[in-house]
Amino acid sequence: MNRIPGPRSVLGWRLNMFHFFRSPFVFQRWLYETYGSLSALGQGDKPSTVFAFGPEMNHQILTNPDFFDVSSAFVKIPKDTVMGELFYHNLVLMSGEKHRQHRRLMQPAFQRDQIVQYGHDMAMITERLADEWRGRSEIDLNTEMKKLTQRIAVKTLFGVQDEEGMDQMGTLISRMTRSLLLVTLAPVNIPFTPYHRASRIAEQLHARIRSMIHEKRREQGATDVLAALVRAHDEDGTTLTDEELIGHTFSLYVAGHETTANALTWALFLLIQHPDIHSSVMDELNAVLGGSPPVLEQLSKLSLLDSVVKESLRLLPPASIGTRITAAPCELGGYALPEHTNVFFSQLITHRLPELYKEPGRFKPQRWETIKPSAFEYLPFSAGLHMCIGWHFAMQELKIVLAVLLQRYRLSVVRNARISPNLMMRPVHGMPLRIGQLDGRFERESVRGTINQLIEF
Numbered sequence: 001m002n003r004i005p006g007p008r009s010v011l012g013w014r015l016n017m018f019h020f021f022r023s024p025f026v027f028q029r030w031l032y033e034t035y036g037s038l039s040a041l042g043q044g045d046k047p048s049t050v051f052a053f054g055p056e057m058n059h060q061i062l063t064n065p066d067f068f069d070v071s072s073a074f075v076k077i078p079k080d081t082v083m084g085e086l087f088y089h090n091l092v093l094m095s096g097e098k099h100r101q102h103r104r105l106m107q108p109a110f111q112r113d114q115i116v117q118y119g120h121d122m123a124m125i126t127e128r129l130a131d132e133w134r135g136r137s138e139i140d141l142n143t144e145m146k147k148l149t150q151r152i153a154v155k156t157l158f159g160v161q162d163e164e165g166m167d168q169m170g171t172l173i174s175r176m177t178r179s180l181l182l183v184t185l186a187p188v189n190i191p192f193t194p195y196h197r198a199s200r201i202a203e204q205l206h207a208r209i210r211s212m213i214h215e216k217r218r219e220q221g222a223t224d225v226l227a228a229l230v231r232a233h234d235e236d237g238t239t240l241t242d243e244e245l246i247g248h249t250f251s252l253y254v255a256g257h258e259t260t261a262n263a264l265t266w267a268l269f270l271l272i273q274h275p276d277i278h279s280s281v282m283d284e285l286n287a288v289l290g291g292s293p294p295v296l297e298q299l300s301k302l303s304l305l306d307s308v309v310k311e312s313l314r315l316l317p318p319a320s321i322g323t324r325i326t327a328a329p330c331e332l333g334g335y336a337l338p339e340h341t342n343v344f345f346s347q348l349i350t351h352r353l354p355e356l357y358k359e360p361g362r363f364k365p366q367r368w369e370t371i372k373p374s375a376f377e378y379l380p381f382s383a384g385l386h387m388c389i390g391w392h393f394a395m396q397e398l399k400i401v402l403a404v405l406l407q408r409y410r411l412s413v414v415r416n417a418r419i420s421p422n423l424m425m426r427p428v429h430g431m432p433l434r435i436g437q438l439d440g441r442f443e444r445e446s447v448r449g450t451i452n453q454l455i456e457f
């Protein structure tokens with residue numbers, strides 16, 4: 001079979017990976033435009049990394065788990081340690097029968113009727129954050145959205161009631177996740193190393209979550225996700241062990257809160273930078289909600305808001321790229337791939353194919369009135385067996401938070417702010433916004449940064 005096309009470099013695939021991490025969007029676009037739907041980095045007989053673009057590739061990769069297995073390519077935590085226990089009892093890294101069984105056990109906690117119970121908390125916690133903004137004229141939206149989604153996650157996952165408790169638990173988990181990269185680079189457990197610090201935090205988290213599990217077993221009536229997972233059982237009576245419960249709740253928090261914070265940041269940014277659409281969304285909110293926070297039956301009446309969320313997840317998907325590793329020699333797009341090849345598939349490139357989306361770089365929520373892309377053409381939450389288990393949860397949270405905040409303040413981007421998303425769609429220089437009274441005015445501000453390469457205003 002032929003060799004997969006791709007860039008040559010005397011320094012090999014590492015230099016190309018460096019380009020990828022430095023400018024992920026420009027690099028992927030260049031790869032796609034130069035080499036087409038499949039390209040390899042490293043031109044030996046055994047490519048170590050391939051990039052696959054477009055719905056057909058997404059379909060092949062995401063529907064053949066025996067060949068394209070989940071991968072923890074970027075984070076390597078030693079197993080059989082307290083950190084390993086926290087990290088590896090995790091749907092994202094499970095495969096085969098074990099994944100199917102755990103997903104089955106966890107699914108009820110994420111069904112629509114369970115999720116709707118969290119709507120009230122989502123609205124209330126957002127109202128309280130908006131109260132905290134009183135008297136301020138400028139905020140960093142991304143920091144605020146992280147604070148908010150962290151509080152919502154801690155409340156809905158663990159049932160922690162008080163704001164201080166929510167922030168403490170959130171801080172503990174964030175300190176742990178922030179250290180994962182350093183732990184991967186230097187897994188040495190001696191005092192004062194990041195590894196040692198992360199292990200201490202992991203022990204504290206274990207102890208806190210374990211005592212919560214015992215509480216949920218006693219309480220019975222609790223409605224949070226952990227309580228639902230504690231109650232979950234298979235037909236044969238199998239339940240999740242304490243270690244599995246601890247790992248799953250930790251990973252739910254990690255998988256859910258930063259992605260949602262970034263999605264909120266871009267949805268608000270795109271909306272306020274498009275004054276006509278912003279104004280129409282305000283009309284819709286006024287007509288349906290009249291200034292109150294939404295109750296759940298009203299969410300389905302906010303069709304323009306729904307399109308705004310979908311469109312912003314299309315243009316700036318928080319999971320902009322996905323990864324798998326080949327579990328056996330196989331074929332992709334007519335080329336042979338050896339075992340252990342890293343395979344990247346790109347939500348970002350797929351969502352911007354002109355044959356799927358007219359004027360792909362423009363923010364046009366109204367397109368959702370007429371298009372119905374397939375699961376492999378529009379995949380902000382991925383597709384196949386590992387599709388995001390929290391997608392209902394996230395969609396509900398996004399709409400509630402947007403409805404509450406838009407009705408409380410007039411938001412506008414600080415003029416000439418530098419706005420540049422990274423691979424995970426975190427705006428690396430922040431997202432400074434002015435906040436003021438609602439006054440019926442809607443204005444776009446000019447901004448600097450790489451966002452201008454990604455959106456046609």
Ligand code: HEM
Nearest residue numbers: 091092255256259260263318319381382386388389390394
């Ligand atoms: C806008 C917000 C979110 C986005 C864009 C997002 C995106 C994704 C994506 C792309 C995947 C699949 C990864 C893959 O195929 O390798 C995924 C999986 C997952 N997500 Fe989300 N997610 C979001 C919110 C949430 C929330 C709120 C939760 C939980 C409360 C959550 C929990 C999970 C879990 C547990 C998985 C693993 C599923 C499995 O492997 O079976 N996510 N998410």
